[in-house]
Amino acid sequence: MENPMIFVRIATINDIKYVDEIIQETESSAIARGSGISKRSPESLAQKIRDEKAVIAVTTAGEWVGFAYFEVWENGNFISNSGLIVSPKFRKTGVARAIKDRIFRMSRRRYPNAKVFSITSGIAIMKMNTQLGFEPVTFAEITKDPSFWEGCKSCVNYDILEGKKKCNCLCTAMLFDPEKVQAEQQVAMPVEAYQRYLSKTN
Numbered sequence: 001m002e003n004p005m006i007f008v009r010i011a012t013i014n015d016i017k018y019v020d021e022i023i024q025e026t027e028s029s030a031i032a033r034g035s036g037i038s039k040r041s042p043e044s045l046a047q048k049i050r051d052e053k054a055v056i057a058v059t060t061a062g063e064w065v066g067f068a069y070f071e072v073w074e075n076g077n078f079i080s081n082s083g084l085i086v087s088p089k090f091r092k093t094g095v096a097r098a099i100k101d102r103i104f105r106m107s108r109r110r111y112p113n114a115k116v117f118s119i120t121s122g123i124a125i126m127k128m129n130t131q132l133g134f135e136p137v138t139f140a141e142i143t144k145d146p147s148f149w150e151g152c153k154s155c156v157n158y159d160i161l162e163g164k165k166k167c168n169c170l171c172t173a174m175l176f177d178p179e180k181v182q183a184e185q186q187v188a189m190p191v192e193a194y195q196r197y198l199s200k201t202n
Helices: 013-033 042-050 095-110 123-132 146-154 158-163 178-201
Strands: 006-010 054-059 064-073 078-086 115-120 135-137 172-176
Touching (some): 006 095, 013 042, 013 054, 013 078
Antiparallel strands (some): 064 078
16 A cells, blocks of 8 residues: 655644544553643644644545644743644654644744744654754743643643742753854854865865
8 A cells, every 4th residue: 555645734724623633642642651741622722723823744635644833922932832743653754853844944934033942751852853953951941931831730740840840840841042043053154164165275
């Protein structure tokens, strides 16, 4: 049987029909990994789709493949990339990376000056974040918006987060800081130019 063609695109209101399946697979995946997860309601994911803050992957036959979304905090100073999930039958196909890239590019395009963060306990997502320029940070360096932390109350590890006064938890916070990345690129460019110069003179 041939592999189905998969499309990764911005979710539309017609994709709200997949919300229940997305939530069910997200919770099942967390249980299988033995990790905590902030539970999302069908209404909240449907609203992300209506607001064009979600990316979805589907096959040409209309089968759900994967999903992720972003949210805006502190008047656009911070953007969170969250909820990345892929249907089990489509894992290890590269679709997770495609979704991650798309949601990150959406976040950067719409809010180019915002710091983008991700909180995860998954090694695969940490690797993808690192490749995109994210760095591990303390929770103090991401949003302080109470609404964001309100979403953690449904996680089985919330008591740990509260006990540590929201300084850290079992998840790792990772941050993409556009100002820092730009500064590093400006420093790297003269070095690269100098290396090219040396290669020509040797």
